[in-house]
Amino acid sequence: MRHIISILLENEAGALSRVAGLFSARAYNIETLTVAPTEDISLSRLTIVTSGTDAVIEQITKQLNKLIDVIKVVDLSEAPHIERELMLIKVRATGKDREEVKRLADIFRGHIVDVTESTYVIELTASGAKLDSFIQAIDTGLILETVRTGVCGIGRGERILKV
Amino acid sequence: MTMMTGAEIVIRCLQEEKVEYVFGYPGGAVLHIYDALFKQDQIKHVLVRHEQAAVHAADGLARSSHKVGVALVTSGPGATNAVTGIATAYMDSIPLVVISGQVPNEYIGQDAFQECDTVGITRPCVKHNFLVNDVRNLAVTIKKAFYIANSGRPGPVVVDIPKDVTAAKCKFEYPETIQMRSYNPVVKGHLGQIKKAVHLLLEAKRPMIYSGGGVILSNGAEQLTRLTRRLGFPITNTLMGLGAYPATDRQFLGMPGMHGTVEANLAMQHCDVLLAIGARFDDRVIGNPQNFSSLPRKIIHIDIDPSSISKRVQVDVPIVGNVPDVLDEMLKLLDAGNASPDATVLADWWQQVEEWRAKQCMKYRRKKSVIMPQYVMEKLYEITGGNAIVTSDVGQHQMWAAQYYKFDQPRRWLNSGGLGTMGVGLPYAMGAALAHPELQIVCVTGEGSIQMCIQELSTAKQFRLPIKIINLNNRYLGMVRQWQEMFYGSRYSESYMDSLPDFVKLAEAYGHVGIRVERPEDVEAALKKAFIEHKDDLVFMDFITDQKANVFPMVAAGKGLADMILTEDL
Secondary structure: OEEEEEEEEEOOOOHHHHHHHHHHHOOOOOOEEEEEEOOOOOEEEEEEEEEOOHHHHHHHHHHHHHOOOEEEEEEHHHOOEEEEEEEEEEEEOOOHHHHHHHHHHHHOOOEEEEEOOOEEEEEEEEOHHHHHHHHHHOOHHHEEEEEEOOOEEEEOOOOOOOO | OOEEEHHHHHHHHHHHOOOOEEEEOOOHHHHHHHHHHHOOOOOEEEEOOOHHHHHHHHHHHHHHHOOOEEEEEOOOHHHHHHHHHHHHHHHOOOOEEEEEEEOOHHHOOOOOOOOOOHHHHHHHHOOEEEEOOOHHHHHHHHHHHHHHHOOOOOOEEEEEEEHHHHHOEEEOOOOOOOOOOOOOOOOOOOHHHHHHHHHHHHHOOOEEEEEOHHHHHOOOHHHHHHHHHHHOOOEEEOHHHOOOOOOOOOOEOOOOOOOOOHHHHHHHHHOOEEEEEOOOOOHHHHOOHHHHHOOOOEEEEEEOOHHHOOOOOOOOEEEEOOHHHHHHHHHHHHHHOOOOOOHHHHHHHHHHHHHHHOOOOOOOOOOOOOEOHHHHHHHHHHHOOOOOEEEEOOOHHHHHHHHHOOOOOOOOEEOOOOOOOOOOHHHHHHHHHHHOOOOOEEEEEEOOHHHHOOOHHHHHHHOOOOOEEEEEEOOEOHHHHHHHHHHOOOOOOOOEOOOOOOHHHHHHHOOOEEEEEOOHHHHHHHHHHHHHHOOOOOEEEEEEEOOOOOOOOEEOOOOOOOOEEOOOOO
């Protein structure tokens, strides 16, 4: 099962490598990992998408909590939440493809943020699954480059991850 | 407030923490610290011969005394040599503070002389580590290091200090206490869970208590003993937990696991309620977890580390908390309810347990012509009155010591149970000898293990440590040989130890007493000579033992606990 784990940790040198190292040392998988400071710059918010049985996910949260720099751990996917990922995708855009690609970007509510005679860069923010569908929808031959931030997420309503 | 250099601050912090001994080895990056050490006489420095031994010795001091062990090493190779010691302490949750020198801040990342990424290298084998870039953070970081090392589930903490930080000056202020928003270990167990546990225990038909190193580390032996006697249940102590419950008591079934007794293993396997205390269902203890879980039983698990609970075996009643606190609560509940288990039900269970015990699985055949290693352990137990601190290395001798030396008190048995590090025995004995000058200190080892830290005979001489080394010398890496005999068609690949030194001469070369013992009838006299006549000397006893002796019972790796191989001698 896919899980989105959100971690609040001290914004200190090496804190990220403690988290990443834990995953590799204990053979847990990381699908995506995003991290950035929060409104309080002494804190970082880290989001990891991982998968595993319930027992493995329980161990992951316990092991994360054990890290000295980690303040709080929440499995976002346990309750209603919002997940978003940003993708920049550079595509070949010539001839009739120019219109077609633009139309597709519109359907997915993407923005074309860079235009040349032969290329577009499309910016797309959505759930990871939706970004996957965009990639599937577009002619793979046109894709020149993709870059994705990995998932970040937040609980809905009064579910708040704070110190 | 006076201005102090970083080096002076380091030493002052150690003084504030009431550190008596620092085990270390000087080098370029820690020269300022060694200079500050020179200018005081409160902290004694023990100069080891290899940094690995510095950490092991600090670890031995910690294991035997419930103090934080402290080691001091230089950058680069000093730190990398310390890694085995740090990983050993980490696996057994031993509180250590390891201070390492680092190249100056401005050189970091430049591949400077004796530079290595100490924080990076040690990260997976420490409870936490720090790189102190600024002298103003030094005192508070060292305070944090001691606090983290010795609270919650203990463990080693590395403090890496660049050389320029040890020269820089700032005002010294040592915090009384530390508050960390990200680290607040639980102490008290959840009362509802404890009630549930007590209820289960009282209802049990075939109860069993299984306690591990956590009981020793948390100083919970007294509570464990009271609870076990109050309930009248059978109990087993793991390799790391030996001494938490008196081994000479009738309720004690011996050690469980790969080389555990028949009665301990079968009681673990067939009980209907298992009370696990400060133990972690290690693969060497329960064997195959699928096999172990295939029988229905309710498990209560008390541990200070939530991640140890339901890690390898699903638990029914988890209790996160400090062992003595939780056991006190349990005893209170039992007393308040004036409740006791049903005596008749318990008697039936004991009858079954006694049947298993009657198999006498630890019997072995004595031989006239050659010394049996088990016999040496029995005699050692007799002659030391069971009161010595016994350290061991790793291998057959370790198992024989654990099986045949009956530990009645905690912190008397020191060995590397988790990482299984050969070479710990002598440095552990050094740490224990310094912490307990009033006790007899014995290092049980083999001719393989002892050579992994043999250089420490020199340190032991310098500090006049009257350690008694029991070398069970069978000219083989015995445990490797045993597995090769049993699982590899007796192909003894690289397990024969050729060209061994003359250990008696070697001991003498270091200024110690050496005794070789080759015949069974000389064992007792040799031990007496060592422990009485040479009470104040380090004595290296080289026992030439049976080459074919194997450790039994044995549960092969990956097998279930009931699947024991017993000695062929019976």
